[in-house]
Amino acid sequence: MEDKQRELEGEEKEEEHAKLEIWKYVFGFVEIAVVKCAIELGIADAIESHGSPMTLLELSSALRCDPSPLYRILRVLVHLKIFKEKPATQLGPKVYAQTPLSKRLLKSGENSMAAFILLESSPVMLAPWHGLSARIQGVSNPAFEAVHGEDVWSYAAANPNHSKLINEAMACDARVAVPAVLESCLEVFKGLETIVDVGGGDGTTLRLLVEACPWIRGVNFDLPHVVSVAQECDRIENVGGDMFDCVPKADAAIIMVISIYVILLLNTQGNLTIQI
Numbered sequence: 114m115e116d117k118q119r120e121l122e123g124e125e126k127e128e129e130h131a132k133l134e135i136w137k138y139v140f141g142f143v144e145i146a147v148v149k150c151a152i153e154l155g156i157a158d159a160i161e162s163h164g165s166p167m168t169l170l171e172l173s174s175a176l177r178c179d180p181s182p183l184y185r186i187l188r189v190l191v192h193l194k195i196f197k198e199k200p201a202t203q204l205g206p207k208v209y210a211q212t213p214l215s216k217r218l219l220k221s222g223e224n225s226m227a228a229f230i231l232l233e234s235s236p237v238m239l240a241p242w243h244g245l246s247a248r249i250q251g252v253s254n255p256a257f258e259a260v261h262g263e264d265v266w267s268y269a270a271a272n273p274n275h276s277k278l279i280n281e282a283m284a285c286d287a288r289v290a291v292p293a294v295l296e297s298c299l300e301v302f303k304g305l306e307t308i309v310d311v312g313g314g315d316g317t318t319l320r321l322l323v324e325a326c327p328w329i330r331g332v333n334f335d336l337p338h339v340v341s342v343a344q345e346c347d348r349i350e351n352v353g354g355d356m357f358d359c360v361p362k363a364d365a366a367i368i369m370v371i372s373i374y375v376i377l378l379l380n381t382q383g384n385l386t387i388q389i
């Protein structure tokens with residue numbers, strides 16, 4: 114009897130929990146929409162250049178927007194613990210301050226992830242998610258192709274603004290991931306004279322790598338439309354091509370796909386060994 118009672122109570126609790134939990138999914142898109150809005154408005158950038166926490170009126174004047182809707186956005190951002198609200202005191206009104214998370218919304222800087230958020234929340238990248246169930250049921254092409262008529266790389270080649278967004282997003286990931294790899298695995302790069310970064314994007318990964326390993330020369334290998342806009346840099350050659358045709362020769366190849374690094378070292382027999 115007691116067991117039955119406990120089971121019933123458990124089910125009631127689950128029911129109550131579900132009543133609240135479901136709202137997360139009804140309005141699940143709000144978090145990303147508000148964060149994207151914060152980046153586009155430049156809230157973190159405004160506080161950073163002000164040099165100290167800002168009042169609502171200071172922020173609305175710096176961002177040239179109406180304080181009333183801005184206040185609503187700030188309330189959500191504070192609720193999400195992205196910005197901190199410091200209560201009003203006798204010395205002045207309530208102010209909004211940065212947190213480590215809001216600093217990742219800065220438009221530039223070594224920890225910025227703003228470009229990645231702007232990429233993934235762009236209509237181009239969000240649209241394929243609406244076709245997820247069709248893809249799972251096997252009634253559509255890969256989701257990106259089903260919406261845009263071509264794969265993501267061909268789409269990027271034909272749409273330079275989208276390509277720029279991808280390159281900037283990948284570069285912000287590289288700025289976070291590469292120093293961590295270098296810090297913990299620098300010895301992997303000792304003895305290598307040349308490295309090719311396959312799908313190296315705008316070359317950020319190799320720039321960080323040759324800076325930390327001055328004995329290395331790099332080849333930044335990516336599709337022609339990507340390397341054509343990559344920065345020039347000493348000891349790095351930008352080469353355009355298709356990795357499914359061939360990859361430039363080097364002592365080692367890096368393939369990094371969003372924070373996952375594979376370092377392929379060619380041994381003397383020309384076989385590949387996976388190092389990281």
Ligand SMILES: C[S@@+](CC[C@H](N)C(=O)[O-])C[C@H]1O[C@@H](n2cnc3c(N)ncnc32)[C@H](O)[C@@H]1O
Binds near residue numbers: 284286311335372
């Ligand atoms: C997910 S991004 C990774 C970029 C970079 N390695 C990073 O993680 O920051 C994949 C990269 O591969 C490139 N890519 C895609 N298909 C390719 C191909 N067939 N040959 C060469 N590069 C390609 C894209 O242009 C893009 O820059």
